[in-house]
Amino acid sequence: MTSAPVPPTTDGFSTRAIHAGQDPEATTGAVAVPIYQTSTFAQDVAGETRAGYDYSRAGNPTRTALEVALADLEGGRSGHAFASGMAAADAAVRAMLRPGDHLIIPNDAYGGTFRLIDKIGVPWGLTYTEVPLSDLDAVAAAMTDRTKLIWCETPTNPLLGISDIAGLAGLAHDRGARLVVDNTFATPYLQLPLALGADVVLHSTTKYIGGHSDVIGGALVTADAELGEDFAFHAKSMGGVAGPFDAWLTLRGLKTLAVRMDRHCDNADAVADMLSEHPKVGRVYFPGLSTHPGHHVAAGQMSRFGGMVSFTVRGGREEAVKVCSRTRLFTLAESLGGVESLIEHPGLMTHASVAGTGLEVPDDLIRLSVGIEDLDDLLADLTDALA
Numbered sequence: 001m002t003s004a005p006v007p008p009t010t011d012g013f014s015t016r017a018i019h020a021g022q023d024p025e026a027t028t029g030a031v032a033v034p035i036y037q038t039s040t041f042a043q044d045v046a047g048e049t050r051a052g053y054d055y056s057r058a059g060n061p062t063r064t065a066l067e068v069a070l071a072d073l074e075g076g077r078s079g080h081a082f083a084s085g086m087a088a089a090d091a092a093v094r095a096m097l098r099p100g101d102h103l104i105i106p107n108d109a110y111g112g113t114f115r116l117i118d119k120i121g122v123p124w125g126l127t128y129t130e131v132p133l134s135d136l137d138a139v140a141a142a143m144t145d146r147t148k149l150i151w152c153e154t155p156t157n158p159l160l161g162i163s164d165i166a167g168l169a170g171l172a173h174d175r176g177a178r179l180v181v182d183n184t185f186a187t188p189y190l191q192l193p194l195a196l197g198a199d200v201v202l203h204s205t206t207k208y209i210g211g212h213s214d215v216i217g218g219a220l221v222t223a224d225a226e227l228g229e230d231f232a233f234h235a236k237s238m239g240g241v242a243g244p245f246d247a248w249l250t251l252r253g254l255k256t257l258a259v260r261m262d263r264h265c266d267n268a269d270a271v272a273d274m275l276s277e278h279p280k281v282g283r284v285y286f287p288g289l290s291t292h293p294g295h296h297v298a299a300g301q302m303s304r305f306g307g308m309v310s311f312t313v314r315g316g317r318e319e320a321v322k323v324c325s326r327t328r329l330f331t332l333a334e335s336l337g338g339v340e341s342l343i344e345h346p347g348l349m350t351h352a353s354v355a356g357t358g359l360e361v362p363d364d365l366i367r368l369s370v371g372i373e374d375l376d377d378l379l380a381d382l383t384d385a386l387a
Contacts, residue, residue, distance in 0.1 A: 013073065013189055014258040021068025022251070033065045035248045058236045062244040066251045067219075070209075073188040073254075074201050076221035078228030080235055081247055085184065085204025086112050087240035088218030090120070092180055092200060094238070095230040096149055099125025103149040104142055106133045107358060110157040110182070111351040114359055117151075130358050133163040134294055136171060143175050152198075153182040154191075155298070158310045158346045158367040160285040162294025165301055169197025184208070184337075189261045191302045194223050207337030208307070211253040211260055215246050260339065263372040264307030271370050272309050274379055280319075280386045282312035282364065308336060309368045310346075313386070317363035321345055324366060326385035329377055336369035341378055343368055 011019070022033050038060075041053045053059050063081050071079035082088040093116065097103065105117055107130040117128050129142045133152055150172045154163040165181055172179040180200045181193035187208045193201050203209060205217035220231050235241050242250070272286035287298035288305030298305060313320050323343075324332050330343035334350050344350060346361045354360050370378065 016072050017069065017257055018255045020072035021065040033062055033248065033251060036061045036244050038244075056244065057239050057241060060241075060244050060247070062251070063242050063247040066242070066247045066254070069251060069254055070188075070203070070205075070219050071221050074183075074221040075188075075192055075194050076201065076223045077225055078222060078231070080220045080228070080231040081205070081242040081250070082218040082220070082235065083240045083242055083246070084216050085202070085206060085218035086116060088202055088204075088220050089113060089116055089182075091231060091234045091238065091240065092202060092220055093117070093121055093126075095227070095234045096178060096180075096200075097121075097126060098148075100146065101125075101148040102127045102129070102144055102146040103151055104129050104131050104133075104139060104147060105151045106153055106156055106161065106163070107131055108156045108159045108161050108361075109151070109153060109354075109359060111346075111353040111359075113151070113153070113182070114357070115353045118357075132161075133168065134161055134297075136164065136167045139168065140171055143171070143177070147175060147177050149177055150179045151182075152179060153185070154301075155185045155287055155294075155306060155308065157185065157308075158285075158351065158361060158365065160185075160287055160292070160308060160310055162287050162292070162298045164297050165191075165193050165196040165198055169199075172199075173197070185306050185308055186302055187257060187261060189258050190265075190304050190306060194221070196301060199224060200227065205250045205253075206335065208261065208264070209254055209257060209337075210250045211257065211338060212249075213335065213338035213340065215249040215253070217242050217246050217250050260372060261304075261307070264370060265304040267372065267375050267378060268305070268307045268309050268368075268370040270375055271368065271378060271382065274382065275309065275311050278383075278386055280314050282314055285310040307370045309370055311366055311368075312362055312364045313366060315364070317345075317347070320364045320366050321348070323385050327381050328384070329373060329381040330368065330385075336367075338369070339372050341369060341371035341373060341381075 067079035131142045169179045178199040181198040182202045184204045201221045203219040275284045330341045
């Protein structure tokens with residue numbers, strides 16, 4: 001059904017993150033990719049472009065550099081940069097599905113993804129089933145002859161659920177369907193879904209790839225040439241593309257992804273261990289813990305376990321809200337993946353859209369995006385907040 005992923009070069013991850021698609025600019029030798037802040041490009045003869053660019057909605061050199069780098073790091077043939085993660089998700093849905101098609105989504109999906117499928121996709125003519133994607137038998141049982149797509153997050157947001165990417169890919173392809181993997185939490189530094197059989201990788205580049213809480217963006221990467229053409233057509237036709245300055249900020253963040261992720265992972269490991277032993281904490285959701293039900297699957301398909309930790313507190317929703325308001329270094333805010341640590345109450349914030357549905361999150365749940373500050377300071381901050 002799909003062409004094989006493109007194997008990475010012998011260069012290491014950080015080398016490729018810094019150099020892929022980012023040769024010095026030809027005219028001046030500028031080392032940093034220029035911000036081509038232009039809407040249109042001059043043509044010497046009508047219909048003949050100088051370098052393949054005519055209008056920035058269709059293509060922009062700064063965006064191209066980002067797309068080439070993302071495709072290289074994910075082992076894909078083409079990358080496509082969008083104005084947000086949800087714009088990328090919408091493009092994937094529109095390009096890969098048609099009215100009457102059925103898809104499977106996680107029963108703990110990100111609230112924005114659920115809203116897109118339930119509020120936009122269903123009126124358009126789609127049907128869907130919520131399934132615990134960690135249970136391959138349940139996924140197989142939910143598939144019908146109209147199932148065209150399995151939509152996977154691993155780890156999931158905010159319950160850090162883990163799915164077997166290779167297993168899901170096998171199920172999808174055996175039934176004539178495709179697999180999309182939202183790789184936002186893991187990033188290509190920790191996990192390569194295309195190499196495990198996925199057809200498409202999705203990112204909210206707002207998060208770890210941008211890494212500094214200063215840009216909104218999204219991306220799709222695929223090893224399938226036909227799908228790549230479809231994504232490019234939808235990007236051009238629907239117009240939800242990344243602007244040149246946003247692409248430049250994202251590309252700048254991408255260069256340091258590896259070193260940041262190492263620190264995020266180090267800090268999250270220690271935070272999860274501390275919370276697991278705290279008397280006021282009920283349950284810790286972190287795939288790096290041996291007690292996590294998806295630990296062994298995660299260990300097999302991820303190089304490390306990421307920078308996200310969720311946990312419940314004793315005392316219910318009221319106490320969870322109080323803990324969120326007591327931290328000093330963990331900023332109470334939505335989003336994740338930046339250098340600074342964030343704390344939030346998913347039920348009242350990022351996942352309010354799934355309240356009253358089968359995807360509703362526990363009301364005593366707190367989600368942490370563990371940043372790269374000094375670990376002792378983060379542990380002290382959480383200890384004080386829980387006291």
